Amino acid sequence: MESSRDEHPAGLGSLRRRDRIAAVVEAHGFARTTDLARELGTSEVTVRTDFDVLSAAGRLTRVHGGAISVDASPVERPFEEVSAVGADAKRAIGARAAALVRDGQCVVLDVGTTTTQIAEALLERLDLIGVTVVTNSLTIALTLEQAVPRFTVIVTGGTLRPLQHSLVNPLAQSVLEGIAADIAFIGCTGVDLAHGVTNVNLPETDLKRLMSRTARRSYVVADGSKMGVAHIGVIGPLHSFDGLITAGADESMVDALRAAGLAVIEAEAADGTPS
Incomplete structure (x- = not known):
């Protein structure tokens, strides 16, 4: 009582x-x-x-x-506005993530500005054939359209969220539950030692969590500005991912994440320096 x-x-x-x-x-x-x-x-x-x-x-x-918190209350910004923030780091992450993809694989690409850079990098990999990309992002689907028929692009369907041009439940879940992917790249708005991988938007968080479970290997992709940040939607604890691909992250944070057991892949800029 x-x-x-x-x-x-x-x-x-x-x-x-x-x-x-x-x-x-x-x-x-x-x-x-x-x-x-x-x-x-x-x-x-x-x-x-x-x-x-x-x-x-x-x-x-x-x-x-x-x-x-009122001061930390994250306001979801339009995709076009966010894409310009940390562009170099996102391009470096995109290239490093795309390098992990092999011919004939099924790839899940989550919605987001960083994952869109993965799509751009995949498009430039003319050596890849027979790749299937499953996404809930209209932007990514349109980006990869010119790779068809070399790639097969599957859009999950669902309810449109205009700010991110993303598709969420209902319907999106039924598509994702019917696939077994080789690799998934999951975006987020925070990677924190205590709270794990988090996101500001709850409807998208549900899909991210499901996407991470559809694949044999699942990677978080996030630039340094997201390190040490936690938001309301928990995608999963650090140990639920095969690794983090990042760029521009503080080395002490990278060391702490590795000490916690998370494999961290640091992407490099085109000139070979850490982005």
């Missing part, structure tokens, strides 16, 4: 609890309802009520499944 302080939102106990919640969210960038309820020894209903009060006071932002 909950204590009386949980039953009286205006009480001193509630004020202290909400201060604690706000402090946790601010320190970590986000917090889950279930985790806070367990940590505070109260119900999820009480935590959600506290979220509502704190959100109304401008101290955090409510999201599905939890809350995120």
